[in-house]
Amino acid sequence: MGLVLQAQAAVFILGNLVASQPLAQSLRETFKIAAVNFNGEQMQITWAAKDYFPDRNVTFFYRFGIALQNTAWKQCPNYILDHGYNSGCLFKTEGPTLNISFKDENGIEELFNYSLKSDFFIKPNPPENLTFHWKGDTVTIESNKPKTAARCLKLELQYKSKYDKEWQSRKSACCKIEEQGFDPEKCYSFRVRLERLVTKCNRIPYASEWAEATVWRNGSLLDSCADDIKPLSDNVILLISVLAVLLLIILLIFVCKWQRCQKSIMPVIPDPKHIFSDLFNDHNGNFQEWFDKTDNAMGQTKMECVEHECIIEERTEQEDEKEASPKLCELSHMNEKDHLSSAHNTCLPPPASDRVSFGSFTFCMNEDMYVIL
Numbered sequence: 001m002g003l004v005l006q007a008q009a010a011v012f013i014l015g016n017l018v019a020s021q022p023l024a025q026s027l028r029e030t031f032k033i034a035a036v037n038f039n040g041e042q043m044q045i046t047w048a049a050k051d052y053f054p055d056r057n058v059t060f061f062y063r064f065g066i067a068l069q070n071t072a073w074k075q076c077p078n079y080i081l082d083h084g085y086n087s088g089c090l091f092k093t094e095g096p097t098l099n100i101s102f103k104d105e106n107g108i109e110e111l112f113n114y115s116l117k118s119d120f121f122i123k124p125n126p127p128e129n130l131t132f133h134w135k136g137d138t139v140t141i142e143s144n145k146p147k148t149a150a151r152c153l154k155l156e157l158q159y160k161s162k163y164d165k166e167w168q169s170r171k172s173a174c175c176k177i178e179e180q181g182f183d184p185e186k187c188y189s190f191r192v193r194l195e196r197l198v199t200k201c202n203r204i205p206y207a208s209e210w211a212e213a214t215v216w217r218n219g220s221l222l223d224s225c226a227d228d229i230k231p232l233s234d235n236v237i238l239l240i241s242v243l244a245v246l247l248l249i250i251l252l253i254f255v256c257k258w259q260r261c262q263k264s265i266m267p268v269i270p271d272p273k274h275i276f277s278d279l280f281n282d283h284n285g286n287f288q289e290w291f292d293k294t295d296n297a298m299g300q301t302k303m304e305c306v307e308h309e310c311i312i313e314e315r316t317e318q319e320d321e322k323e324a325s326p327k328l329c330e331l332s333h334m335n336e337k338d339h340l341s342s343a344h345n346t347c348l349p350p351p352a353s354d355r356v357s358f359g360s361f362t363f364c365m366n367e368d369m370y371v372i373l
Contacts, residue, residue, distance in 0.1 A: 031112070035121040036206065037093055039146070043118060045100060046080060046088035057086050059107040064095035064118075073101065093118055123206035124153060124194040127175065130211060134219035137184065141192055142176040150174045152201030153194050158210075161186045162225040171195070184218035187225035 031052060036044045045060070060076040080088030101113035127143035134140075141157060153174035158167040163186070170179050174194065182188065191214075195207035215222045282290070 035116060035118075037118045037122045039125045040119070040122055041093055042090065043093050043098065044080075044088065044090050047102075049082055049085040049087040053085070053102075053111075057105045058111065059103045059105065060086065060089045061101040061103060061107075062089070062091060063099050064093075064097060066097055075107070120201070120203040121206070122152075122196055122202060124196060124208045126208045126211045127155065127192055127194050128211075130192065132190070132214065132216065132221075134182070134184075134216060137182050138178060138180045139182050139188075139190075139216075140176070140178045141190065143174075143192070143194075145175050146194065149201070152197050154197060155192060156195055156207070157190065157192050159188050159190045161188050167191075187215060187217045187222065189213050189215050189225070 031047075033045060033047045038044065043062075045062075049058070060079070061073040062076070063071045063073050065071040074091070076086075076089035076091060078090040079086045080090065082088075096117055096119045097115060098118045099113065099115040102111045103109060104111065124146055127146075129144045131142045132139070133142075139159075141155075143155065146153065151174075155172050155174050155177050157170045157172070157177045157179060159170075159179075160167050161183070170177060172178070177192070191210045191212075193208045193210045195205060196202040198205045215224055
């Protein structure tokens with residue numbers, strides 16, 4: 001935003017602008033400058049050098065005071081450049097009334113001059129020493145009164161929660177603001193600045209820069225809303241632990257049931273490698289080598305036949321009964337022989353269709369048997 005100065009209507013626009021002499025034809029149209037008084041301490045005057053003074057530099061002079069005829073002109077100590085041309089000046093504020101003058105590059109011929117009230121272009125500094133108070137759903141923020149008149153300032157507060165995309169804005173008279181409707185369980189970011197009142201104190205509504213934003217939740221200062229993590233209560237921790245144990249038990253039961261179901265659906269096929277572990281581990285599958293070694297270590301297994309004593313009771317009755325006793329003994333022997341024969345037969349292999357011989361061993365094979373070497 002700029003201060004608009006027009007040669008023929010200067011008094012109408014500012015009320016305190018005075019043109020010292022007719023402007024050149026190129027400057028008779030609207031001539032714009034921007035004036036900023038930083039907190040009443042430093043002035044900055046800028047102008048569009050390329051538009052109003054093309055292809056040449058100008059020198060800038062200024063002086064403060066009411067009795068201007070008794071005040072000497074001062075040349076600009078710090079120029080602001082635009083592509084090598086003077087387009088602004090920065091100098092110390094020394095009073096409420098300022099008179100400025102544009103002269104040629106040599107500082108001899110005056111091109112234009114006018115006066116203005118420097119107090120009408122004040123830009124305040126950010127608020128200092130902020131105090132923050134949170135009670136219930138109400139937040140109160142207060143700052144120290146600035147050096148300039150507090151009656152000309154208002155305090156602006158902006159805030160947003162971590163769920164908001166845009167800042168919410170509230171304004172109040174300097175230098176305290178109170179706002180309601182905050183959720184103590186939410187995390188909020190706050191920032192404040194000062195703004196000069198227009199018409200009453202300023203020609204332009206200059207506002208200060210924003211003070212450093214702070215993050216709060218229910219009266220507690222946080223580094224960021226990412227730190228807004230509520231600690232779990234003891235009841236919640238206990239509930240989570242119980243649920244974790246139950247889940248683990250259910251998982252174990254499911255695994256056991258699944259293993260049983262898997263065995264019933266897909267039974268495990270025995271691996272003959274474990275039956276002949278010596279053959280594969282010690283002899284690397286060489287059957288002849290394993291057989292020779294095993295043959296030397298094996299002993300002949302003999303089945304012992306235990307004869308049971310036959311006890312014959314003496315009969316005192318008839319003689320024919322005595323003669324029947326040896327027959328009963330023979331029958332008992334026959335039963336024992338049959339029993340041994342049946343026991344022996346249970347060890348015999350089923351009928352085989354083929355015989356396979358390895359050394360002194362002979363294996364009876366049928367269609368349901370196989371030998372792994």
